Amino acid sequence: MPADTSGTPVSAVPDASEGDINLSQRRQAWQGAHLDEATRTLLAEDARWFFHQSMSTPCLNALQAAEGSWLTDLAGRRILDFHGNSLHQVGYGHPQVMQAMQEALATLPFSPRRYTHPAAIELAQRLCQAAPMPEAKLLFAPGGTAAIGMALKLARLVTGRHKTVSMWDAFHGASLDAISIGGEAVFRRGIGPLLPGTEHCPPCDPRGCVFGCAGQCALRCADYVEYVLRKEGDVAAVVVETVRCTDVQIPPQEYYQRLRRACDRHGALLILDEIPIALGRTGQLFAVEHYGIEPDMVVLGKGLGGGSMPLAALIARARFDVGPHISLGHYTHEKNPVACAAGLAVLDVIREEGLLERSRRLGAQALERLRRGCSVLPAVGEVRGLGLLLGIELVDTVGRSAADLAEEVLYRCLSAGLSFKIGQGHVLVLAPPLNVAEADLDWALDLLLKELGEAALP
Numbered sequence: 001m002p003a004d005t006s007g008t009p010v011s012a013v014p015d016a017s018e019g020d021i022n023l024s025q026r027r028q029a030w031q032g033a034h035l036d037e038a039t040r041t042l043l044a045e046d047a048r049w050f051f052h053q054s055m056s057t058p059c060l061n062a063l064q065a066a067e068g069s070w071l072t073d074l075a076g077r078r079i080l081d082f083h084g085n086s087l088h089q090v091g092y093g094h095p096q097v098m099q100a101m102q103e104a105l106a107t108l109p110f111s112p113r114r115y116t117h118p119a120a121i122e123l124a125q126r127l128c129q130a131a132p133m134p135e136a137k138l139l140f141a142p143g144g145t146a147a148i149g150m151a152l153k154l155a156r157l158v159t160g161r162h163k164t165v166s167m168w169d170a171f172h173g174a175s176l177d178a179i180s181i182g183g184e185a186v187f188r189r190g191i192g193p194l195l196p197g198t199e200h201c202p203p204c205d206p207r208g209c210v211f212g213c214a215g216q217c218a219l220r221c222a223d224y225v226e227y228v229l230r231k232e233g234d235v236a237a238v239v240v241e242t243v244r245c246t247d248v249q250i251p252p253q254e255y256y257q258r259l260r261r262a263c264d265r266h267g268a269l270l271i272l273d274e275i276p277i278a279l280g281r282t283g284q285l286f287a288v289e290h291y292g293i294e295p296d297m298v299v300l301g302k303g304l305g306g307g308s309m310p311l312a313a314l315i316a317r318a319r320f321d322v323g324p325h326i327s328l329g330h331y332t333h334e335k336n337p338v339a340c341a342a343g344l345a346v347l348d349v350i351r352e353e354g355l356l357e358r359s360r361r362l363g364a365q366a367l368e369r370l371r372r373g374c375s376v377l378p379a380v381g382e383v384r385g386l387g388l389l390l391g392i393e394l395v396d397t398v399g400r401s402a403a404d405l406a407e408e409v410l411y412r413c414l415s416a417g418l419s420f421k422i423g424q425g426h427v428l429v430l431a432p433p434l435n436v437a438e439a440d441l442d443w444a445l446d447l448l449l450k451e452l453g454e455a456a457l458p
């Protein structure tokens with residue numbers, strides 16, 4: 001068994017945090033019952049060639065198609081996808097996105113360094129003009145983690161400081177710089193020294209508050225961030241997921257007012273990670289719009305590439321344009337024309353299909369319905385949501401852990417054709433495409449409530 005730097009054996013079973021565990025017995029049992037020979041063979045080949053890692057290979061199943069809100073597995077089974085790695089705000093293969101990508105592929109499949117092109121400039125302009133700060137500029141990157149790395153470098157450059165304050169339990173990507181500010185053991189443990197100066201604070205998690213808020217948020221967590229900023233005195237940036245996607249943590253309004261004031265008082269920048277939740281997931285283009293503050297930087301990604309292309313963006317105050325002498329990103333696919341075309345089509349689809357309003361409306365209805373359906377279940381601690389990001393937090397009951405129940409509900413739903421994410425091991429997280437058919441959403445909520453009700457029976 002491997003050991004971490006302190007010599008402690010590292011468990012072979014990973015922590016439940018970002019997603020569901022891919023080594024569990026229940027997963028194996030599900031595969032035994034549901035996979036045909038051809039799929040098993042393919043999964044064995046996948047496991048043969050890919051390094052095994054938590055939440056990835058070995059995989060659950062193999063796919064042949066994805067369209068709209070639906071996946072089709074190799075055996076032809078259809079799966080309504082409320083997981084989607086949080087990148088399918090406009091669904092898979094949206095015709096407008098596909099057409100835009102195909103046109104770009106046919107004319108300008110790549111734009112080498114030294115050159116720019118109209119789609120990159122238009123996408124940059126539209127994002128900066130929509131950004132939650134008055135004057136913005138941006139950089140693109142081929143993924144969220146890379147964009148977070150650029151944000152950290154820019155914060156150092158702008159402030160002349162290197163320290164950060166970020167949150168335990170947070171996820172900002174899997175690279176060494178991102179896991180240094182991230183707060184999940186499954187990414188950090190046993191990896192060795194991380195970036196220096198990366199302080200961590202408890203996140204705003206009213207139900208599980210380490211300061212004992214017990215659901216009555218007293219915002220001591222925000223005050224503690226300020227305490228650390230004051231004690232350190234030279235922190236470059238506070239980095240936060242505006243709304244934590246993994247287990248649907250929605251801080252109260254005042255939390256961000258306090259963080260903003262604390263950052264201003266102590267000369268730290270406020271960097272918001274909205275990689276999975278921008279572009280309408282919470283009912284606004286940027287989740288920070290719910291909070292009425294201006295961040296110094298905001299990072300988005302995932303759905304920006306239309307559910308197909310890897311594309312992320314660091315958007316920051318225009319006055320931070322202070323690094324012409326160094327490279328902040330320098331990524332080969334920085335201004336990939338196919339990705340930029342997809343990004344422009346995503347913005348068009350969100351506007352033309354009214355997806356922000358739809359996310360708010362369908363999300364509020366779904367939240368109400370889930371709250372009603374779960375109100376009689378002692379195993380449900382809380383149902384929360386913002387837009388079409390919904391979380392059902394399960395709690396331990398006599399003789400049954402919340403994590404065990406969460407897993408059972410997941411595999412029951414997968415058997416019936418509904419996929420979603422489990423966050424922190426015990427939160428059922430639903431993130432449907434914002435243009436999901438209402439009938440599909442209804443079917444999914446009915447199914448989930450039925451399976452949860454049956455699984456939670458004593």
Ligand SMILES: Cc1ncc(COP(=O)(O)O)c(C=O)c1O
Binds near residue numbers: 241
């Ligand atoms: C909040 C958050 N930050 C950063 C990332 C990393 O993004 P990427 O996987 O595109 O590098 C993710 C991905 O899940 C995320 O959810």
